[in-house]
Amino acid sequence: MQASERASRKVAALDLGEVRTGVAVSDVGGSVARPLAIVSPERLIGCLRDLVEDEGVKEVVVGVPKTLSGEVGFQAKRVLRVLDLLRGEFPGVRFVEWDERFTTKLVTGSGSKGHRKKNREPVDDLAAARMLQEYLYARGEVGG
Numbered sequence: 009m010q011a012s013e014r015a016s017r018k019v020a021a022l023d024l025g026e027v028r029t030g031v032a033v034s035d036v037g038g039s040v041a042r043p044l045a046i047v048s049p050e051r052l053i054g055c056l057r058d059l060v061e062d063e064g065v066k067e068v069v070v071g072v073p074k075t076l077s078g079e080v081g082f083q084a085k086r087v088l089r090v091l092d093l094l095r096g097e098f099p100g101v102r103f104v105e106w107d108e109r110f111t112t113k114l115v116t117g118s119g120s121k122g123h124r125k126k127n128r129e130p131v132d133d134l135a136a137a138r139m140l141q142e143y144l145y146a147r148g149e150v151g152g
Contacts, residue, residue: 020044020059021069021140022052023108023132024087030132031055032140033063041140043133052090053097060101068094068101069143071108071136078107108139 017038023030029052031045047055059065070091075081080088088105095103 017067018059018063018065019067019069019140019144020056020063020065021071021106021136021143022056023071023136023139024052024090025132026086028130028132029055030130030134030136031059032133032136033059033065034140034144039144041137041144043137046130046132053094056094056098060098066101067104068098069104069106069140070094071139072105074107104143106139106143108135 018036019034019038019041021030021032021041023032026049028046028048030043031047032041033044034041045055056068059068070087072080072087072091073083075084091103091105095101
């Protein structure tokens with residue numbers, strides 16, 4: 009990939025949940041992730057369409073919650089079904105499956121189920137941003 013292509017490449021991330029989905033997006037250079045939104049399942053397609061059409065996102069990282077042993081369990085299968093639908097809806101977008109086993113726990117600092125410890129505010133967008141930042145570091149275009 010040419011440096012000029014990387015310079016204008018935004019990447020998004022989705023932390024897909026049953027009740028809500030955390031959405032994050034990178035800067036134009038694809039090096040810094042920021043939380044963007046928390047959306048309901050009904051708003052997911054519209055949100056992603058806005059990112060693709062308005063923000064120029066061509067790559068989306070999707071968290072797949074594997075089991076502790078690294079296998080695809082019930083939750084991961086549910087996420088993969090949604091991912092198949094998204095791939096059909098957005099054929100020009102590259103979707104990347106990312107192991108996100110501990111992302112929410114790292115964001116909340118506990119075993120919490122997607123909420124900040126004190127006020128129970130959802131952290132799905134923060135989890136998506138953390139996952140996206142890990143991906144940006146791992147692909148080697150960002151210093152870590």
